[in-house]
Amino acid sequence: MLIKEIVKNILRSPYKKLFWALGSSRLSDFVFPGHKSQFLILMYHRVLPSSQITNNYIDLTMGLEKFEAQIRLISQRYLPISIEDLSIDDREGNKNIHLPVVITFDDGYRDNLVYALPILKRYNVPATIYVTTSYPDGNGTVWWYEVCDIIKDNEYLNFRYREKKYEFRLNNDLDRKNAYIELVKLFFYMTPSAQTELLSIIRDADKRPKSRCYRNLFLSWDEIKILAQEPLITIGAHTHRHYNLSMLDYDLLKEEILLSMHRLEEEIGIEIKHFAYPFGGDGFVTDREYEIVKKLEFRTAVTTYQHSQNEIVDPYQLPRYGMGSFFDEINLKKGLDPFFWKH
Numbered sequence: 001m002l003i004k005e006i007v008k009n010i011l012r013s014p015y016k017k018l019f020w021a022l023g024s025s026r027l028s029d030f031v032f033p034g035h036k037s038q039f040l041i042l043m044y045h046r047v048l049p050s051s052q053i054t055n056n057y058i059d060l061t062m063g064l065e066k067f068e069a070q071i072r073l074i075s076q077r078y079l080p081i082s083i084e085d086l087s088i089d090d091r092e093g094n095k096n097i098h099l100p101v102v103i104t105f106d107d108g109y110r111d112n113l114v115y116a117l118p119i120l121k122r123y124n125v126p127a128t129i130y131v132t133t134s135y136p137d138g139n140g141t142v143w144w145y146e147v148c149d150i151i152k153d154n155e156y157l158n159f160r161y162r163e164k165k166y167e168f169r170l171n172n173d174l175d176r177k178n179a180y181i182e183l184v185k186l187f188f189y190m191t192p193s194a195q196t197e198l199l200s201i202i203r204d205a206d207k208r209p210k211s212r213c214y215r216n217l218f219l220s221w222d223e224i225k226i227l228a229q230e231p232l233i234t235i236g237a238h239t240h241r242h243y244n245l246s247m248l249d250y251d252l253l254k255e256e257i258l259l260s261m262h263r264l265e266e267e268i269g270i271e272i273k274h275f276a277y278p279f280g281g282d283g284f285v286t287d288r289e290y291e292i293v294k295k296l297e298f299r300t301a302v303t304t305y306q307h308s309q310n311e312i313v314d315p316y317q318l319p320r321y322g323m324g325s326f327f328d329e330i331n332l333k334k335g336l337d338p339f340f341w342k343h
């Protein structure tokens with residue numbers, strides 16, 4: 001059967017509907033007909049036991065049991081490789097072997113060490129952890145969790161920002177989720193100074209202020225050193241403060257990337273060769289960001305685009321697939337297998 005026909009059949013298949021219903025993860029894009037890649041890079045953020053997962057309106061946390069099922073499946077059915085071993089120029093050479101799958105984690109959450117590492121070791125699966133260095137330095141802002149917690153703790157949220165009045169009634173989960181989505185959209189596309197201003201206005205509007213400290217969610221430098229010594233783990237950079245890079249002037253852009261690289265190299269004493277763009281997709285990275293990462297001599301950089309933007313896969317624009325908490329072993333297999341069928 002021609003590759004085109006196989007792809008067409010998959011797109012007609014009952015899985016398609018299921019995949020589209022998955023929202024942000026959109027595993028259906030795995031069968032995007034123009035996809036030329038011969039490897040897959042998967043993106044995770046956090047792994048926690050189900051009993052510790054709270055509804056944060058953002059799908060950043062994978063249940064421990066599901067994560068283990070996924071890693072077991074990847075170890076048995078595919079070829080888990082480190083980003084260090086990703087052969088971008090030799091894609092044709094991979095035709096008859098298992099599909100290489102690269103596991104990555106963004107931001108540097110502590111649960112990567114506590115919960116994910118033992119599973120990765122159990123199945124001998126390598127992974128890359130991209131660290132945002134202001135978090136172990138103890139001065140990073142985690143607006144996506146802080147705004148979420150303020151919304152969860154209040155019955156209403158009223159404030160004025162740059163001549164516009166915002167009034168959110170927060171009577172139920174749907175109200176809260178909608179308010180969160182509206183605020184996240186604002187934060188995503190802001191300069192750092194606008195973000196700081198808006199966050200401080202929202203903090204002032206918080207009628208149930210608490211000590212909202214997020215430091216413990218993240219790895220300390222000592223823990224990053226432990227991870228860096230693990231043969232299965234590669235540490236990569238994810239900027240210093242996790243801004244939307246496309247909103248920064250050139251000097252700050254360069255500083256954000258270089259500072260994360262230098263802080264990591266100072267603390268763990270290993271050369272940092274791999275990078276992940278914060279947020280990483282449309283509206284967050286442009287040619288300017290790809291060029292600077294190349295100029296700074298990183299070896300690879302991952303986006304959150306779900307298929308290659310060009311015919312040829314560029315090592316500074318690697319596509320990556322977000323793993324939503326929905327995926328168990330069965331539907332992950334259904335999402336990954338079409339890549340075999342293309343061969």
Ligand SMILES: [Zn+2]
Binds near residue numbers: 106107238278
């Ligand atoms: Zn990130």
